[in-house]
Amino acid sequence: MATDPWLSRELAYAPSPEQGYAFELRTRAVPALKAGEVLVRNLMFSCDPTQFAWLNGGNSYAPRIRAGDVMRAWAAGRVVASRHPDFEPGQRVWGTCGWQDYSISDGSGILPLAHIPDDIPLSYPLGLTGISGVTAHLGMIEIGRVAVGDTVVVSSAAGATGSVAAQLARNRGARVIGIAGGADKCRWLLDGLQLTAAIDYKSGELEQRLAEHCPNGIDVYFDNVGGPTLDAVLGRMADHGRIALCGATSLYGGSSASLQHGLMILARRLTVRGFVIMDHRDRFAAISAELTAAARSGQLTTREDIAQGLEAAPSALLRLLEGKNIGKQLVQLEAAASEPMLCATKR
Amino acid sequence: MATDPWLSRELAYAPSPEQGYAFELRTRAVPALKAGEVLVRNLMFSCDPTQFAWLNGGNSYAPRIRAGDVMRAWAAGRVVASRHPDFEPGQRVWGTCGWQDYSISDGSGILPLAHIPDDIPLSYPLGLTGISGVTAHLGMIEIGRVAVGDTVVVSSAAGATGSVAAQLARNRGARVIGIAGGADKCRWLLDGLQLTAAIDYKSGELEQRLAEHCPNGIDVYFDNVGGPTLDAVLGRMADHGRIALCGATSLYGGSSASLQHGLMILARRLTVRGFVIMDHRDRFAAISAELTAAARSGQLTTREDIAQGLEAAPSALLRLLEGKNIGKQLVQLEAAASEPMLCATKR
Numbered sequence: 001m002a003t004d005p006w007l008s009r010e011l012a013y014a015p016s017p018e019q020g021y022a023f024e025l026r027t028r029a030v031p032a033l034k035a036g037e038v039l040v041r042n043l044m045f046s047c048d049p050t051q052f053a054w055l056n057g058g059n060s061y062a063p064r065i066r067a068g069d070v071m072r073a074w075a076a077g078r079v080v081a082s083r084h085p086d087f088e089p090g091q092r093v094w095g096t097c098g099w100q101d102y103s104i105s106d107g108s109g110i111l112p113l114a115h116i117p118d119d120i121p122l123s124y125p126l127g128l129t130g131i132s133g134v135t136a137h138l139g140m141i142e143i144g145r146v147a148v149g150d151t152v153v154v155s156s157a158a159g160a161t162g163s164v165a166a167q168l169a170r171n172r173g174a175r176v177i178g179i180a181g182g183a184d185k186c187r188w189l190l191d192g193l194q195l196t197a198a199i200d201y202k203s204g205e206l207e208q209r210l211a212e213h214c215p216n217g218i219d220v221y222f223d224n225v226g227g228p229t230l231d232a233v234l235g236r237m238a239d240h241g242r243i244a245l246c247g248a249t250s251l252y253g254g255s256s257a258s259l260q261h262g263l264m265i266l267a268r269r270l271t272v273r274g275f276v277i278m279d280h281r282d283r284f285a286a287i288s289a290e291l292t293a294a295a296r297s298g299q300l301t302t303r304e305d306i307a308q309g310l311e312a313a314p315s316a317l318l319r320l321l322e323g324k325n326i327g328k329q330l331v332q333l334e335a336a337a338s339e340p341m342l343c344a345t346k347r
Numbered sequence: 348m349a350t351d352p353w354l355s356r357e358l359a360y361a362p363s364p365e366q367g368y369a370f371e372l373r374t375r376a377v378p379a380l381k382a383g384e385v386l387v388r389n390l391m392f393s394c395d396p397t398q399f400a401w402l403n404g405g406n407s408y409a410p411r412i413r414a415g416d417v418m419r420a421w422a423a424g425r426v427v428a429s430r431h432p433d434f435e436p437g438q439r440v441w442g443t444c445g446w447q448d449y450s451i452s453d454g455s456g457i458l459p460l461a462h463i464p465d466d467i468p469l470s471y472p473l474g475l476t477g478i479s480g481v482t483a484h485l486g487m488i489e490i491g492r493v494a495v496g497d498t499v500v501v502s503s504a505a506g507a508t509g510s511v512a513a514q515l516a517r518n519r520g521a522r523v524i525g526i527a528g529g530a531d532k533c534r535w536l537l538d539g540l541q542l543t544a545a546i547d548y549k550s551g552e553l554e555q556r557l558a559e560h561c562p563n564g565i566d567v568y569f570d571n572v573g574g575p576t577l578d579a580v581l582g583r584m585a586d587h588g589r590i591a592l593c594g595a596t597s598l599y600g601g602s603s604a605s606l607q608h609g610l611m612i613l614a615r616r617l618t619v620r621g622f623v624i625m626d627h628r629d630r631f632a633a634i635s636a637e638l639t640a641a642a643r644s645g646q647l648t649t650r651e652d653i654a655q656g657l658e659a660a661p662s663a664l665l666r667l668l669e670g671k672n673i674g675k676q677l678v679q680l681e682a683a684a685s686e687p688m689l690c691a692t693k694r
Contacts, residue, residue, distance in 0.1 A: 059614060060586055226610060239407055240626070245613040262606040263573060266592040266621035267406060274613035279587075 006030050009310055010070045010100035013055065021055065023071055023099070023314045030102050039081040040093055040103045040110065043336040046074040046126035047317045047329035048160075049224065049247040050276065061278040062096075070098035071313070074131055076113065076122050077103070087112070094125045099313050101335065120292060127160050127328035128302040129291040135277045136164035136222070137287045139244035141172075143273050144220035148173035151214050153233055156224035157195070158185035159320075160302070160328035161246060164291075165222040166195055167300050174220070177213045179206070179229065181323040188326060192301070201229060210236045217268075222246065234261035237268045245274040303327025309334055353377050356657055357417045357447035360402065368402065370418055370446070370661045377449050386428040387440055387450045387457065390683040393421040393473035394664045394676035395507075396571065396594040397623065408625040409443075417445035418660070421478055423460065423469050424450070434459070441472045446660050448680065467639060474507050474675035475649040476638040482624045483511035483569070484634045486591035488519075490620050491567035495520035498561050500580055503571035504542070505532035506667075507649070507675035508593060511638075512569040513542055514647050521567070524560045526553070526576060528670045535673060539648070548576060557583045564615075569593065581608035584615045592621040650674025656681055 006029055014024040033039055050062075054072055058064035065072055075097040079087050084107045087093065095110030097103035116125060124130060139161075140146050152169040156162040157178025166189070169176045175196045178189040186198035199209040210218070210232060217238025223230050226248030237243070265272055277284070294300040305325040307316035312331055319325045353376055361371040380386055397409075401419055405411035412419055422444040426434050431454045434440065442457030444450035460472060471477060486508075487493050499516040503509040504525025513536070516523045522543045525536040533545035546556040557565070557579060564585025570577050573595030584590070612619055624631075641647040652672040654663035659678055666672045 053614070057614065226613070230609075248610055248613055259606040259609040262577075262609065263595055264621075265619055266573070266595055267400070267404065269621045269623055269626055270619075271621075272612055272617075272619040274616045276616055279616055 008100050008102040010098060011310065011313060013065050013067055013069050013071055015055075015067055021052075021314070021318065025311065030104070033081055033083045033104065035083050036106055037082075038079055038084045038087045038093075038105050038107055038110065040075075040077040040097060040105060041080045041335055042075045042077040042097055042101060042103055043333055044076045044122060044126065045097075045099065045313055045316075045331040045333070046076075046131060047313075047320055047325075047331065048074060048131065049320055051317060052321070053247075059276065061276070070100055073097060073099055073313070074126060075103070076126055092116070092122070094130070099310065101310065101333070117292075120295075123304055123306075123328065123330055124292070124295065124302075125288075126330065127304065128164060128295055128300060129288050131277060132160035132328060133164045133291040133300070134280075134284055134287045135246055136161050136168060137291065138275055138277065138280055138283070139222050139246045140165045140168045140220070143244040143275060144169075144222060144242045146172050146174050146220050150174040150219035151216065151238070152176045152220045152222070153179065153210070153214065153218050154222045154224075155179045155201075155229050155233075156247075157189055157193075157198070158326050159224060160325075162222065162224050163193060163302065163327060164300060165246075167193055169220065169222075170195060171294075171299055177210070185326055188303070192303070206232050207235070217241065220244075223248075231259050231261050234259065234264045234270075237264055237270055239268050241268060241270045243270060243272040245272065304330055306330045306332050308332055355447050355449040357445060358657065358660060360412050360414055360416050360418055362402075362414055368399075368661070368665065372658065377451070380428055380430045380451065382430050383453055384429075385426055385431045385434045385440075385452045385454055385457065387422075387424040387444060387452060388427045388682055389422045389424040389444055389448060389450055390680055391423045391469060391473065392444075392446065392660055392663075392678040392680070393423075393478060394660075394667055394672075394678065395421060395478065396667055398664060399668070400594075406623065408623070417447055420444060420446055420660070421473055422450070423473055439463070439469070441477070446657065448657065448682070464639075467642070470651055470653075470675065470677055471639070471642065471649075472635075473677065474651065475511060475642055475647060476635050478624060479507035479675060480511045480638040480647070481627075481631055481634045482593055483508050483515060484638065485622055485624065485627055485630070486569050486593045487512045487515045487567070490591040490622060491516075491569060491589045493519050493521050493567050497521040497566035498563065498585070499523045499567045499569070500526065500557070500561065500565050501569045501571075502526045502548075502576050502580075503594075504536055504540075504545070505673050506571060507672075509569065509571050510540060510649065510674060511647060512593075514540055516567065516569075517542060518641075518646055524557070532673055535650070539650070553579050554582070564588065567591075570595075578606050578608050581606065581611045581617075584611055584617055586615050588615060588617045590617060590619040592619065651677055653677045653679050655679055 008030050011023040054065045076094040079091045092113040093110045146169045152174040154162045154166040157166045158180040177197045178195045179199045181202045189195045189198035197213045221233045221243045224247040316331045358370040401412045423441040426438045439460040440457045493516045499521045501509045501513040504513045505527040524544045525542045526546045528549045536542045536545035544560045568580045568590045571594040663678045
């Protein structure tokens with residue numbers, strides 16, 4: 001247990017040919033803060049598919065995570081010490097941290113949570129009304145331009161982002177077909193999220209089910225997985241359809257990225273657009289406020305899958321690849337037990 | 348020779364396993380016009396890659412051409428008889444006709460050429476200021492959103508559409524790299540069109556040359572060919588790059604459509620959009636007027652490759668697949684010899 005504020009456990013990336021994604025636990029003394037720095041006690045980690053993109057190559061916002069680096073994660077926590085003018089001890093924050101008890105930031109990657117009302121769980125800025133929800137909104141509303149009567153398909157529809165994307169389309173009057181793996185998830189898509197139809201991709205009948213549920217083609221596809229699922233949907237798109245590429249979880253596990261139906265982009269005059277939330281930071285606050293209102297009124301709901309303790313972070317993250325999580329996958333740290341406001345939620 | 352106005356030669360699609368795309372010459376009597384119909388003597392055919400798309404599947408504007416059908420083509424001609432209120436004998440028109448001496452139309456697929464000034468060649472509405480040029484404008488300006496300083500790549504850059512797309516980008520202050528097959532075409536790209544660089548894809552060094560000429564990635568790609576060229580360019584795109592998919596000539600010849608670099612759409616947050624000119628008919632007149640002004644002032648130029656006679660149409664069309672044409676491929680019909688205004692041009 002990291003009860004000493006000046007000792008911090010952390011998980012460093014330690015890939016191996018045998019284990020693939022693997023991490024090594026180490027303990028370090030937290031260095032003294034320099035001017036402009038903030039010390040954050042992490043309370044909850046978000047598990048996101050984009051973390052595999054960071055491990056596999058990074059992008060202009062997030063450099064590649066290399067062997068020996070502390071694993072990067074989006075997290076919520078509390079400021080315990082600050083030499084930065086915008087942060088003060090006791091304040092709740094969220095942002096880019098690491099898999100560690102304590103993170104030091106120069107303030108550029110973290111934001112105060114002061115505006116989050118008390119009845120909103122701390123997990124929401126990482127999920128329904130935050131990272132996952134804002135991503136879903138960008139993909140479904142701004143890129144997908146979903147409209148009443150559209151036929152919409154969402155992959156990973158029982159996941160954190162897909163489940164919000166599907167609900168946003170449903171709320172706008174679209175016919176929504178969710179793709180998920182397994183009967184439990186499909187049941188939640190129908191009973192919990194009231195989607196038009198659910199397709200269990202593990203049935204091996206994805207193409208037939210898509211043809212059955214989308215006789216006039218697919219107007220909007222929100223893609224979280226890439227690979228063969230993207231290819232199957234490409235083959236069923238309607239003229240002028242829109243595809244929002246939000247993630248490619250199928251590929252992080254090693255599947256082929258080869259697309260056989262790429263020619264449909266031309267034949268059906270599709271718009272295919274990849275996006276990452278960091279390109280749209282200026283839109284975050286407004287979209288998050290809209291999602292928070294929708295969540296409070298019951299128009300949006302979520303499920304959360306919460307693993308306990310820092311050591312659980314690697315297996316929690318790998319659950320995304322294995323498709324084991326239903327809804328948002330989170331990791332709650334030991335320190336969260338002493339956080340009164342964390343429990344003052346309606347989860 | 349079709350000197351009798353009531354006898355018309357035509358070429359029907361007659362595919363065979365041995366020959367692939369093949370056509371059969373037949374002669375028919377032209378039926379009497381019904382109310383609402385127009386009889387057009389065809390003077391010039393446009394050869395367009397989209398004709399292979401019509402042969403291979405069609406789309407919502409243009410049904411598939413099946414064995415026995417007269418081959419469809421965009422053409423320019425002259426009205427010889429009319430029972431349609433919008434057309435009168437003697438008028439020049441262009442639009443969707445067939446590979447035949449005379450075409451009968453209900454008027455829906457043809458337009459008068461009355462607005463084309465006398466110093467503009469009849470070929471221009473089929474090429475530089477018409478089909479090819481408008482397609483180039485839509486892809487480069489409206490989809491590609493080319494801007495000063497952008498690095499732009501155009502495939503089939505010595506073709507009818509690509510050569511206009513490349514010039515439009517050049518005129519807007521972009522660095523333009525044209526891809527073409529063979530030294531003659533590449534020389535025209537540099538000396539005739541003043542592009543920044545030309546890559547001969549037949550050199551087998553496409554990826555290396557792209558890396559050399561696009562060290563900071565590619566902002567806009569105007570794609571006419573699909574297949575391996577599209578894949579190679581996908582691998583070099585810059586963040587937030589735009590790809591306009593205008594054609595896939597490489598695939599009409601039977602190459603694989605499989606894309607290995609599809610994941611770059613996500614990683615680089617690209618926008619990839621397929622389009623066909625018929626979706627943008629309402630924009631045609633305005634764009635065509637702009638192109639006509641640019642052609643007259645010398646800001647846009649073209650080359651034309653004109654085959655002679657109806658029987659030459661199949662081999663002229665196949666030149667597109669073989670990459671033999673430089674600039675716009677056309678077929679001039681025998682009847683054009685008696686058209687005085689056809690020769691009053693600066694070609």
